[in-house]
Amino acid sequence: MKETQVQKTKRLEEIISRLAPKYPHPITALRFTNSFELLVATVLAAQATDKRVNIVTPTFFPKYNAPAKLLTLGEEKFRTLVSSLNLYKTKSKNILALSKILVEKHHGKVPNIREDLEFLPGVGRKTASVVLANAFHIPAFPVDTHVFRVTRRLGLTNGKNPLEVEKDITALLPEKNWIDAHHYFVFHGREICTAPKPKCSICPLVDICPYTPKNLIPKN
Structure with missing residues (x-):
């Protein structure tokens, strides 16, 4: 029946x-101290374990834990820092691109609106939901x-x-x-x-x- x-x-x-x-x-297993760190970590976690991401992110967090700060690394250096992760070339490119958008369109802040999040390079529905739920405590x-x-x-x-x-x-x-x-x-x-x-x-x-x-x- x-x-x-x-x-x-x-x-x-x-x-x-x-x-x-x-x-x-x-709570999420990803380690973060602000919404930008969580966004970056979640993008990096695609086809990678949270455990592995938590090993990689301390190599540039907390010194580069804001969009403008991360952009100062440059693509080559940032790509090297995340090179142990799957799809690192695409991920590093997307993270730097979304950082630029956050600086130019959102005053360096991570938006708490789904449509704005999903507009960012490398951010799909799941990633947006993770950020909304864990960074902003918005039901997702x-x-x-x-x-x-x-x-x-x-x-x-x-x-x-x-x-x-x-x-x-x-x-x-x-x-x-x-x-x-x-x-x-x-x-x-x-x-x-x-x-x-x-x-x-x-x-x-x-x-x-x-x-x-x-x-x-x-x-x-």
């Missing part, structure tokens, strides 16, 4: 209530690979892309819970509901999750 929207909402509430005590500090539900995987496995959405997943989950949750829920799913995806081999035997959601790992499906 197909789960109704009301039933799905109640199940999501139960999921959140179980994950909340397991992850009592729902970023969908990264962990959130995409976990919410689909839990049967909360059949979304084929991050935007569809975002729309489905935010329709089930009040805005005040979006940010924390995002972090819960990220942490759960990293620690328990991992991509290749989910640790279902120790998952606190196993009794309310419809997902069956391929290695547990009986063979005919």
